[in-house]
Amino acid sequence: MSRIEIAEAVFMVLALVALWPLVFLGYQAGWYKVALVGVLLALGGMLVRRVVVMNRGFAAAQRERDAREADRPRPVLGGRRK
Numbered sequence: 001m002s003r004i005e006i007a008e009a010v011f012m013v014l015a016l017v018a019l020w021p022l023v024f025l026g027y028q029a030g031w032y033k034v035a036l037v038g039v040l041l042a043l044g045g046m047l048v049r050r051v052v053v054m055n056r057g058f059a060a061a062q063r064e065r066d067a068r069e070a071d072r073p074r075p076v077l078g079g080r081r082k
Contacts, residue, residue: 008046008050011042011043011046012043012046015039015042015043018035018036018039019036022036
């Protein structure tokens, strides 16, 4: 895991811990709600980053697979390529 992934994992755990006063104690302070909105926005940003990285990896794997298949010879009996 990279350092950024470790930091994201730690932040996700801290975000869950930050929800405990609201869920279990009913804590309703205004600054606390603003902080929770900030945490929510940060988690949304991390989700977007992870989806972008995953899509880039998928595209690279697909290009690599296509390059490998381009070098394969056609089947002798006319079957389909897999």
